[in-house]
Amino acid sequence: MIQLLKRLYADFRGFDEVGSTVPMMDGPLKPNTALDAAPVVARVPEIDNLAATPGGLVASRGADLLALAPQSGGTLAAEVRQTLPAPIACLAADGEGALAIGLDGQGVTIRGGRHDGAAIADLGGGQALRSPTAALFLGPDTLVVANGAADAPAADWKRDLMNRRSSGSVWSIALGGGAPRATQLARNLAFPYGLALGRDGTLLVSEAWRHRVVAIDPAAPKPPRAVLADLPAYPCRIAPAEGGYWLALFAPRNQLVEFVLREEGYRRRMVSTIDPAYWIAPALSSGASFLEPIQGGARKKLNMLKPWSPSWSYGLVVRCDPAMRPVASFHSRADGSIHGVTSLAEAGGTLLVGAKGSGAVVALDAQAASGEIEP
Amino acid sequence: MTALLELKRATKDFRGVPAIKDVDFTLEKGEIHAIVGENGAGKSTLTKVLAGVYQLSSGEMLFDGKPAELASPADALKQGIAMVFQETNLVPSMTVAQNIYLGDEKLFNRLRGLYIQAQRFLLSLNFYVDPMALVSSLGAGKKQMVEIARAVHHKARLMIFDEPTATLTPEEKFHFFNLVRRLQRDGVSIIFISHALEEALELSDRITVLRDGKVAASDATRNFDRDRIIQAMVGRSLSGELYSGGGKDRAPRPYGEKVLSIQNLSMGTVVRNTSFSVFAGQITGLFGLVGSGRTETMKIVSGVLKRDFFHGGTVQFYDKPVRYRTPRPAVLDGIVYVTEDRKVEGFFETMSIAANIQLGTLAKGINPLSVISLAEARSLAKQWTDRLAIRAIDSNARVIELSGGNQQKVVIAKSSVQKPKMIIFDEPTRGVDVGSIVEIHRFINELADTGIAVIVISSYLPEILALSDRILVARQGRIVEEMDARSATEQRIMYAAVH
Numbered sequence: 001m002i003q004l005l006k007r008l009y010a011d012f013r014g015f016d017e018v019g020s021t022v023p024m025m026d027g028p029l030k031p032n033t034a035l036d037a038a039p040v041v042a043r044v045p046e047i048d049n050l051a052a053t054p055g056g057l058v059a060s061r062g063a064d065l066l067a068l069a070p071q072s073g074g075t076l077a078a079e080v081r082q083t084l085p086a087p088i089a090c091l092a093a094d095g096e097g098a099l100a101i102g103l104d105g106q107g108v109t110i111r112g113g114r115h116d117g118a119a120i121a122d123l124g125g126g127q128a129l130r131s132p133t134a135a136l137f138l139g140p141d142t143l144v145v146a147n148g149a150a151d152a153p154a155a156d157w158k159r160d161l162m163n164r165r166s167s168g169s170v171w172s173i174a175l176g177g178g179a180p181r182a183t184q185l186a187r188n189l190a191f192p193y194g195l196a197l198g199r200d201g202t203l204l205v206s207e208a209w210r211h212r213v214v215a216i217d218p219a220a221p222k223p224p225r226a227v228l229a230d231l232p233a234y235p236c237r238i239a240p241a242e243g244g245y246w247l248a249l250f251a252p253r254n255q256l257v258e259f260v261l262r263e264e265g266y267r268r269r270m271v272s273t274i275d276p277a278y279w280i281a282p283a284l285s286s287g288a289s290f291l292e293p294i295q296g297g298a299r300k301k302l303n304m305l306k307p308w309s310p311s312w313s314y315g316l317v318v319r320c321d322p323a324m325r326p327v328a329s330f331h332s333r334a335d336g337s338i339h340g341v342t343s344l345a346e347a348g349g350t351l352l353v354g355a356k357g358s359g360a361v362v363a364l365d366a367q368a369a370s371g372e373i374e375p
Numbered sequence: 376m377t378a379l380l381e382l383k384r385a386t387k388d389f390r391g392v393p394a395i396k397d398v399d400f401t402l403e404k405g406e407i408h409a410i411v412g413e414n415g416a417g418k419s420t421l422t423k424v425l426a427g428v429y430q431l432s433s434g435e436m437l438f439d440g441k442p443a444e445l446a447s448p449a450d451a452l453k454q455g456i457a458m459v460f461q462e463t464n465l466v467p468s469m470t471v472a473q474n475i476y477l478g479d480e481k482l483f484n485r486l487r488g489l490y491i492q493a494q495r496f497l498l499s500l501n502f503y504v505d506p507m508a509l510v511s512s513l514g515a516g517k518k519q520m521v522e523i524a525r526a527v528h529h530k531a532r533l534m535i536f537d538e539p540t541a542t543l544t545p546e547e548k549f550h551f552f553n554l555v556r557r558l559q560r561d562g563v564s565i566i567f568i569s570h571a572l573e574e575a576l577e578l579s580d581r582i583t584v585l586r587d588g589k590v591a592a593s594d595a596t597r598n599f600d601r602d603r604i605i606q607a608m609v610g611r612s613l614s615g616e617l618y619s620g621g622g623k624d625r626a627p628r629p630y631g632e633k634v635l636s637i638q639n640l641s642m643g644t645v646v647r648n649t650s651f652s653v654f655a656g657q658i659t660g661l662f663g664l665v666g667s668g669r670t671e672t673m674k675i676v677s678g679v680l681k682r683d684f685f686h687g688g689t690v691q692f693y694d695k696p697v698r699y700r701t702p703r704p705a706v707l708d709g710i711v712y713v714t715e716d717r718k719v720e721g722f723f724e725t726m727s728i729a730a731n732i733q734l735g736t737l738a739k740g741i742n743p744l745s746v747i748s749l750a751e752a753r754s755l756a757k758q759w760t761d762r763l764a765i766r767a768i769d770s771n772a773r774v775i776e777l778s779g780g781n782q783q784k785v786v787i788a789k790s791s792v793q794k795p796k797m798i799i800f801d802e803p804t805r806g807v808d809v810g811s812i813v814e815i816h817r818f819i820n821e822l823a824d825t826g827i828a829v830i831v832i833s834s835y836l837p838e839i840l841a842l843s844d845r846i847l848v849a850r851q852g853r854i855v856e857e858m859d860a861r862s863a864t865e866q867r868i869m870y871a872a873v874h
Contacts, residue, residue, distance in 0.1 A: 006684065006685070010685065021638035021639045021650075021688065021689055022638070023636055023638060023650075023652070024636075024637075024638065024650040024651055024652055026650075026651055026652050026857050027630055027633070027652050027654050027845065027857075028630045028654075030857055226694070229694060230633070230636060230691070230694070325630065325631070325632060325633075326630065327629060327630055
């Protein structure tokens with residue numbers, strides 16, 4: 001009763017009683033400049049979907065499938081291997097030559113391996129695989145795919161967030177024995193954006209708009225169980241590491257966004273009338289246009305943006321232990337230059353971090369990075 | 376110099392157990408004399424004898440060369456002996472000014488005049504305390520300042536300070552030292568008890584070390600160093616165990632599960648929009664100067680205080696948002712707060728050790744029928760007195776009869792029986808001797824090693840550095856800096872706390 005009266009009074013007075021708070025970045029998530037300090041090994045605009053395959057490192061840029069070949073001086077040279085009919089939304093390698101390629105708005109296609117040429121677009125029951133945000137081979141004949149949103153392509157993620165949708169789902173696709181068959185493992189997820197195999201056979205799924213990572217049992221579907229919640233940024237890809245995981249978070253949460261998400265009228269008008277680039281919403285990169293809102297909270301002094309300024313974009317990679325608890329983190333803060341990290345791949349003892357927002361790949365020493373990070 | 380005060384073969388016993396025995400003690404005029412010793416060594420008893428709180432069982436006391444028989448503290452004050460107690464003796468429902476001038480009032484008092492007079496007087500001592508504030512609203516540090524001001528006001532010839540600097544900030548300590556030296560120049564003799572040995576070495580002319588109620592050493596300060604004092608206090612060298620190298624000697628414990636998440640917590644002007652997290656299996660040190668809101672923040676978390684009804688922020692314990700209105704639901708959830716003010720909030724002083732420890736289990740609801748088994752209470756008390764090395768005649772001893780360090784151990788035992796998931800120690804070693812500090816630190820480390828989230832609030836930087844895996848610094852009602860134990864230094868922490 002007291003809570004009800006309190007809420008009514010807060011509504012009447014017009015102040016924010018529910019709270020637009022965002023969790024602190026402290027403890028293992030304490031900000032540092034580790035991503036900015038790491039060497040940049042490649043500069044490729046819009047680079048996404050880094051994946052380690054037996055044939056080398058691959059990535060994507062729009063509809064181009066890229067091969068990243070090592071060069072002298074430790075850099076990587078990007079070469080277009082193939083151009084696909086739609087922008088690439090995800091990549092997954094099975095380690096034996098097969099590559100699952102998610103095509104934004106069109107489904108998943110397999111290249112190489114024994115299911116070469118297989119395509120999955122229809123999930124059955126009138127549902128289409130329109131937003132393949134992440135994929136993972138569970139075996140030679142089983143592919144798990146995250147469908148970020150039921151009715152929008154992955155590239156339109158900002159609209160999905162600002163419309164407060166939770167139409168995402170996770171599917172297991174049996175590739176062997178004729179036409180691929182899809183089985184739903186979880187639904188009503190708020191933009192599933194990353195997949196990894198848990199230590200107990202569960203599937204770890206990052207649920208971006210709920211700022212958490214959940215575990216799903218692929219054998220006996222039950223409601224997802226949160227294994228890492230209350231993140232201060234939106235999680236995306238999860239990469240396995242020795243004794244744990246790497247987790248990429250592509251944009252920071254912001255009190256203003258949290259507030260706008262609860263202001264129905266304002267949000268609808270913003271979505272219907274303003275260019276998405278200038279919404280009050282997270283972004284992969286920011287600070288390029290004077291039309292952007294907040295402008296770093298006017299924390300720019302002598303043309304230097306303060307690292308703690310509020311910004312729409314950020315760079316964040318988190319090292320987690322086997323129980324998916326954060327143990328260390330690598331940041332590029334508001335004034336940094338490695339923003340919008342959407343993909344990770346560990347190859348040869350090096351963790352490659354793909355920052356789509358900044359169009360850069362940086363290399364971290366995976367072994368050293370697994371230890372504690374000095375601020 | 377001539378002797379102002381002399382004790383000859385002074386003995387004071389309680390129920391046949393001597394607290395001090397055959398003590399010979401001399402205080403010269405205009406001398407600053409430090410008394411140090413472990414808890415239970417008899418320091419407080421000795422000074423209470425001098426201040427007229429206790430009367431000697433045997434022996435002789437001479438003041439100004441004449442035999443002195445002090446029946447009460449008021450009697451002592453009349454003769455020019457004033458004591459500032461470790462636990463303050465102010466009247467909480469009166470203002471600061473009224474407390475300073477208590478017993479010295481005129482027939483008709485003009486409050487405004489009293490406040491102006493008190494303001495001037497406090498400023499002359501460099502104590503920034505509002506004379507119109509009720510004492511009950513002051514923190515421990517400011518209460519201590521009022522106590523000191525009251526003693527100075529009475530123009531005593533001998534002033535006895537029991538742990539005067541324990542609650543003061545470094546800046547206030549500096550002013551206090553200057554004040555003591557000024558009093559010395561005016562011919563006032565000073566006795567002070569301190570567990571901070573550096574203070575004794577810096578400030579005093581002479582040091583007397585008590586051990587087990589007897590004088591273990593007494594000499595001019597220049598003949599002492601830290602090691603010699605400690606050796607005299609405990610009969611062995613503890614300096615290696617105390618604060619050596621801070622947390623830099625060992626790797627910090629790894630982050631466990633996030634236990635506590637505080638976002639935008641606010642309470643009036645004391646706690647202002649603060650946010651931080653606490654993790655399991657670690658000791659999180661919380662440092663801040665008096666008034667930084669660190670104690671209040673933790674009291675809100677543990678249900679002792681309430682946060683603002685509107686805009687009060689959120690507190691999440693594990694994944695559950697909580698808003699405790701009393702400590703009991705917090706204790707039931709596994710949050711335990713060990714108070715900084717043990718005398719007022721920590722225990723029932725006239726009850727036994729066993730009864731106090733047993734009370735902890737009642738709050739936890741371990742015994743739903745609230746049937747108290749005396750045998751169980753005694754066995755619990757035995758277990759905890761052994762574990763924490765509580766020194767008492769037996770578990771039926773009343774807590775009031777124990778020394779400060781042993782009282783603190785009872786408070787810790789009472790809280791620890793509640794099987795906490797997160798335990799908050801607020802100034803765990805304030806007014807505690809070096810021997811007990813080692814034991815309490817060891818116990819705190821054991822708790823963290825078992826996976827419990829431990830928060831240690833301390834004003835003493837070496838303690839924060841020695842215990843913490845992670846250090847949070849509070850200033851003006853919010854957490855302003857986070858450091859890991861390896862990169863933290865006293866200078867960095869203090870800089871964050873002040874600037």
